[in-house]
Amino acid sequence: MKAHIDQIRRFNRAITLRMGTLDDSFLDLGRPFGEARLLYEIGPDGAEIRDLRARMGLDSGYVSRLLRGLERQGLIQTKPSDADGRVRVARLTDAGRAVYADVDRAGDTFAAEVLAPLTAGERTRLVAAMNEVEKLMRTFAIRIGPDCAAGADAQTCLTNYFTEIAARFDDGFDPDLGLATGVADMTPPKGIFLMARLDGKPVGCGALLAEQGGIAHIRRMWVAPDVRGIGLGRRLLDALEDEAAKLGLHTIRLETNKALKEAQEMYRRAGYREVAPFNDERYADHWFEKRRSLKAGPA
Amino acid sequence: MKAHIDQIRRFNRAITLRMGTLDDSFLDLGRPFGEARLLYEIGPDGAEIRDLRARMGLDSGYVSRLLRGLERQGLIQTKPSDADGRVRVARLTDAGRAVYADVDRAGDTFAAEVLAPLTAGERTRLVAAMNEVEKLMRTFAIRIGPDCAAGADAQTCLTNYFTEIAARFDDGFDPDLGLATGVADMTPPKGIFLMARLDGKPVGCGALLAEQGGIAHIRRMWVAPDVRGIGLGRRLLDALEDEAAKLGLHTIRLETNKALKEAQEMYRRAGYREVAPFNDERYADHWFEKRRSLKAGPA
DNA sequence: ATATTTATCTGACTTAAGTCAGATAAATTT
DNA sequence: AAATTTATCTGACTTAAGTCAGATAAATAT
Numbered sequence: 001m002k003a004h005i006d007q008i009r010r011f012n013r014a015i016t017l018r019m020g021t022l023d024d025s026f027l028d029l030g031r032p033f034g035e036a037r038l039l040y041e042i043g044p045d046g047a048e049i050r051d052l053r054a055r056m057g058l059d060s061g062y063v064s065r066l067l068r069g070l071e072r073q074g075l076i077q078t079k080p081s082d083a084d085g086r087v088r089v090a091r092l093t094d095a096g097r098a099v100y101a102d103v104d105r106a107g108d109t110f111a112a113e114v115l116a117p118l119t120a121g122e123r124t125r126l127v128a129a130m131n132e133v134e135k136l137m138r139t140f141a142i143r144i145g146p147d148c149a150a151g152a153d154a155q156t157c158l159t160n161y162f163t164e165i166a167a168r169f170d171d172g173f174d175p176d177l178g179l180a181t182g183v184a185d186m187t188p189p190k191g192i193f194l195m196a197r198l199d200g201k202p203v204g205c206g207a208l209l210a211e212q213g214g215i216a217h218i219r220r221m222w223v224a225p226d227v228r229g230i231g232l233g234r235r236l237l238d239a240l241e242d243e244a245a246k247l248g249l250h251t252i253r254l255e256t257n258k259a260l261k262e263a264q265e266m267y268r269r270a271g272y273r274e275v276a277p278f279n280d281e282r283y284a285d286h287w288f289e290k291r292r293s294l295k296a297g298p299a
Numbered sequence: 300m301k302a303h304i305d306q307i308r309r310f311n312r313a314i315t316l317r318m319g320t321l322d323d324s325f326l327d328l329g330r331p332f333g334e335a336r337l338l339y340e341i342g343p344d345g346a347e348i349r350d351l352r353a354r355m356g357l358d359s360g361y362v363s364r365l366l367r368g369l370e371r372q373g374l375i376q377t378k379p380s381d382a383d384g385r386v387r388v389a390r391l392t393d394a395g396r397a398v399y400a401d402v403d404r405a406g407d408t409f410a411a412e413v414l415a416p417l418t419a420g421e422r423t424r425l426v427a428a429m430n431e432v433e434k435l436m437r438t439f440a441i442r443i444g445p446d447c448a449a450g451a452d453a454q455t456c457l458t459n460y461f462t463e464i465a466a467r468f469d470d471g472f473d474p475d476l477g478l479a480t481g482v483a484d485m486t487p488p489k490g491i492f493l494m495a496r497l498d499g500k501p502v503g504c505g506a507l508l509a510e511q512g513g514i515a516h517i518r519r520m521w522v523a524p525d526v527r528g529i530g531l532g533r534r535l536l537d538a539l540e541d542e543a544a545k546l547g548l549h550t551i552r553l554e555t556n557k558a559l560k561e562a563q564e565m566y567r568r569a570g571y572r573e574v575a576p577f578n579d580e581r582y583a584d585h586w587f588e589k590r591r592s593l594k595a596g597p598a
Numbered sequence: 599a600t601a602t603t604t605a606t607c608t609g610a611c612t613t614a615a616g617t618c619a620g621a622t623a624a625a626t627t628t
Numbered sequence: 629a630a631a632t633t634t635a636t637c638t639g640a641c642t643t644a645a646g647t648c649a650g651a652t653a654a655a656t657a658t
Contacts, residue, residue: 001414004426008410011429015314017498018440032644050605062646064607086605086654111307114439115300117534126435127303130310132428136421140413141317199316235416331614349635361616363637385624385635 011133038066039075039096040103046091048081055200075099139230142198144239149186149193149207157195157205161222168259169283179281181219185209192243196223196232203227206236208243216244218254221263233266241292250292255284264288310432337365338374338395339402345390347380354499374398438529441497443538448485448492448506456494456504460521467558468582478580480518484508491542495522495531502526505535507542515543517553520562532565540591549591554583563587 041052053063067090070076075096081087092100115123147154166173186193186207196204206221218240223232244252254272256263264286272288279287340351352362366389369375374395380386391399414422446453465472485492485506495503502523508516517539522531543551553571555562563585567573571587578586 129431
């Protein structure tokens with residue numbers, strides 16, 4: 001363990017020393033970093049300012065000022081969004097596109113420089129190892145937290161979930177026919193909606209409903225196909241159980257369809273045991289329950 | 300090639316996004332980043348200010364100001380070096396040591412967080428891949444450039460070189476018995492001294508002497524043992540040949556001892572052919588030459 | 599229709615980070 | 629011994645980066 005931690009720290013140091021500084025410097029073509037980063041983030045297809053702010057985690061006043069600067073330099077133009085008059089959209093001008101291309105080219109040049117001193121075999125190994133690091137770090141980069149069930153991202157998750165189960169369940173799926181779970185049920189104080197995000201992008205969700213008699217009811221657990229197999233389902237489940245604990249709920253229940261074999265397997269491994277049906281969800285074939293006290297199951 | 304470059308850029312983005320920000324944030328314990336970094340750089344054993352400046356690439360006035368700030372907070376003390384009254388040494392106080400320990404612990408915590416969501420197998424793979432990336436990036440991080448032959452780092456390289464060949468040559472090595480190559484010979488306009496550095500630390504060297512009749516004479520080529528086998532010798536040789544070209548020298552010569560088999564192999568692969576002795580270096584067994592026009596040899 | 603929320607902007611700040619031109623004193627070279 | 633170099637410091641700057649409190653207008657909820 002200690003050796004692993006040391007390797008990570010060594011890696012961290014080496015990489016920020018090497019790529020970190022170069023990542024900055026390739027954006028630095030004579031203009032302030034923040035400005036260059038914003039311009040690069042706007043990209044050739046343009047972007048909503050609201051989006052830029054969220055992605056980059058910047059103060060709205062600050063972004064506005066940076067945009068004004070880029071506008072003054074003739075690199076971008078902003079105009080209100082067609083769909084929503086409050087939202088403004090930033091778009092690169094021809095001059096801005098030229099700067100973007102410069103920055104992009106500098107990035108390519110830097111990457112080429114990394115490869116330059118290596119032999120063909122070494123290049124292949126480097127790229128493979130980078131891919132591996134990136135993939136495994138993705139797991140760590142996924143953040144789980146409460147979210148607004150009515151939000152656009154949450155709705156996207158739920159829609160994806162419904163679409164998927166409609167395809168997988170033998171008799172399809174119609175949300176109106178199953179037991180209803182509205183936004184209010186997944187919002188405090190009645191319940192909570194957790195979302196998993198990878199770099200801000202939603203990649204999974206799960207809801208916990210607080211019911212009579214100290215019972216937590218888990219529904220709408222979903223993991224995006226491209227992040228499956230890395231234990232995210234289990235992490236979501238753990239997070240939901242933590243929420244149940246916080247609410248003082250001692251029993252956790254959930255039901256699932258027979259088509260979702262992996263899910264059943266996961267619930268069992270997480271210490272759930274199958275019980276008699278506790279509701280009449282028409283899409284359910286298996287009902288599970290776990291008492292909070294007997295928190296167990298092999299990792 | 301394009302795929303490789305894209306993977307590197309993707310890696311670069313992902314890593315600076317994930318580790319980069321966390322590398323910063325783990326130093327950020329309520330104090331400015333620059334200050335925290337300097338404190339961390341001073342470390343538990345203290346450091347010469349001259350050294351800190353060089354390592355971190357900062358302006359002397361700026362460093363001075365940062366040190367004054369840390370001093371005011373009672374985190375460090377500075378005093379003149381025993382060896383050289385101009386140099387000052389910064390040392391952590393007990394309070395400083397405590398802050399250092401906090402920062403260090405935060406770094407460990409971060410590393411542990413990276414590992415936390417992974418299975419044992421994934422952890423091993425991550426650490427192995429990180430090690431591979433780090434090792435291969437080291438090649439790219441080695442920078443070759445002209446250096447002062449009289450400087451401390453150059454002298455360190457040369458001493459290491461002499462020590463090594465003294466051990467490897469059948470009849471040992473005494474620099475006073477071989478052909479003399481003084482600092483002046485390796486300094487413009489008479490010649491040039493190149494050094495390879497990895498993160499500032501010297502890891503190799505080579506000298507080029509401009510001689511009568513358009514001849515460039517290469518001597519003192521050395522690569523540190525821990526960076527061998529990654530093509531650094533060849534890169535140094537290429538760099539020296541570039542210098543020869545800049546000086547308009549058309550013929551490159553060098554001599555070597557029979558014990559240095561890998562070197563001879565490298566020279567041959569780089570397009571050098573063995574010629575009759577062109578000097579009476581007593582430690583030489585093989586003499587090589589290459590005309591600049593016939594730049595060739597398989598990579 | 600009115601109130602609230604959301605997205606953006608402006609002006610007035612603060613702090614961090616760094617540069618540059620000397621000043622000073624120790625060490626080294628001539 | 630005098631001149632030069634080296635290491636550090638101080639004061640006077642600049643620029644970047646970001647925060648915060650409203651103001652404004654569009655969209656949405658009541």
